[in-house]
Amino acid sequence: MTINKTRMALAAGALGIATGMSAAEAESDVEDLQGLLSTYEAALNASDTPTIVSLYTPNGVFMPQHSPSQVGVSAVRAAYEHVFDAIKLNIEFHIEEIVQVSPEWAFARTNSVGTVTVLAAGITAPEANQELFIFHKGASGQWKIARYAFSTINPPHGQ
């Protein structure tokens, strides 16, 4: 995982001004969110559905390309199981920005590049996506994925 450091520092500073949180509090939250994204990246590459599901809020929503939005943890689990039955990922995330907008809410924009192997065919192809995450810190004090959408940045097949 790689990180755009300049934007991280700006985001943490701006939040302090906006909400009265201390810079240290905001920086700690950004570090927690980097950790969450790092765990998500590793779990994706390990096809590890239980870990991924543990990163979502109970009413979290997963919005994968080529599928209706999956609302709630049961639907999210089934969707990742379906994905990992079909493909094996080997990707790295680059964090473009993490923006905390309140003590309990934040969002992140990332890009991911690597390869996807279609298991049935045994074919590996390059993969490049953009991702938009919305995070919520609940009563547990842990940041979780509340909403998550992604799409390919590659042109359509044949173009």
Added chain:
Amino acid sequence: MTINKTRMALAAGALGIATGMSAAEAESDVEDLQGLLSTYEAALNASDTPTIVSLYTPNGVFMPQHSPSQVGVSAVRAAYEHVFDAIKLNIEFHIEEIVQVSPEWAFARTNSVGTVTVLAAGITAPEANQELFIFHKGASGQWKIARYAFSTINPPHGQ
């Protein structure tokens, strides 16, 4: 445009509890955001780039499928011009949820269905997407689109 009324009411109520905003303030913001989404829908169907650009924050990010993320209003403008040179949309948005997370930040999840006409080929096909919007209310007091990602919910071609 259609709206999931139950979720709108819940979102406005929850925000009052979370931020100390009055229910009336939160409801007014949700109405403004519904208006923004309605304007966006109409402008998309009219291929109206200037109106769409006016709905974004200056540093807004548009994350269309099959394209790298477009960061900042100049890139956003060029991307919509490129889209409207190629296709004509006739779609309707259904708002699944609008969630205001602070006085200045909110997000919405929508689905859109309708048709897309590829102008060069003159071929019209069904279109079905899911969208994730992040909104910011700046110093002007107007809600704008700060981040916006979408992807198709249809299976890949040939599946």
